[in-house]
Amino acid sequence: MINKKLQDALNDQLNAELYSSYLYLSMSANFQAANLAGFASWMRIQAQEEIVHAMKFYDYIGERGGKVTLGAVDGPPTEWKTPLAAFEQAYAHEQMVTGRINDLVNLAIDERDHATNGFLQWFVTEQVEEEATADAVVQKLKLIGGDGGGLFMIDQEMGSRVFTPPAGSE
Numbered sequence: 001m002i003n004k005k006l007q008d009a010l011n012d013q014l015n016a017e018l019y020s021s022y023l024y025l026s027m028s029a030n031f032q033a034a035n036l037a038g039f040a041s042w043m044r045i046q047a048q049e050e051i052v053h054a055m056k057f058y059d060y061i062g063e064r065g066g067k068v069t070l071g072a073v074d075g076p077p078t079e080w081k082t083p084l085a086a087f088e089q090a091y092a093h094e095q096m097v098t099g100r101i102n103d104l105v106n107l108a109i110d111e112r113d114h115a116t117n118g119f120l121q122w123f124v125t126e127q128v129e130e131e132a133t134a135d136a137v138v139q140k141l142k143l144i145g146g147d148g149g150g151l152f153m154i155d156q157e158m159g160s161r162v163f164t165p166p167a168g169s170e
């Protein structure tokens with residue numbers, strides 16, 4: 001059985017993953033309104049992936065005999081001036097999430113909860129991918145600068161992403 005301290009911290013992270021989903025869905029809507037269908041589709045898939053992350057916490061808390069409690073999810077920003085501004089925020093957000101996951105691992109170790117530490121290692125690895133992916137898009141957008149043709153090409157490329165449930169999820 002999971003202790004109260006960890007249960008609360010995991011519930012908090014569940015909420016943070018739902019916020020991530022909300023943030024990326026808001027970015028998707030913003031891209032849609034700017035006629036960047038590829039970016040919109042990419043962010044919509046990212047929002048779906050964050051729901052999968054949230055559900056991993058949901059299932060794990062239950063599995064360990066804890067109780068899931070859902071709190072309010074903050075409203076995300078709704079406006080980004082450029083795709084670069086959105087992806088810079090996404091990158092900064094993922095770095096913040098990595099910090100949260102690391103804090104959770106530290107807490108699991110302090111509480112001598114090896115199962116939770118093991119569970120969290122999936123997220124440690126996932127965050128490496130999340131940061132690298134967001135940063136790669138930031139770098140591409142910086143490279144093209146204000147070039148409309150380049151943006152059109154990246155939009156096409158972003159549109160080819162398909163949703164695949166993250167490895168290790170059922």
Ligand SMILES: [Fe+2]
Nearest residue numbers: 017020050053
């Ligand atoms: Fe996540």
Ligand SMILES: [Fe+2]
Nearest residue numbers: 049126129130
């Ligand atoms: Fe991912």
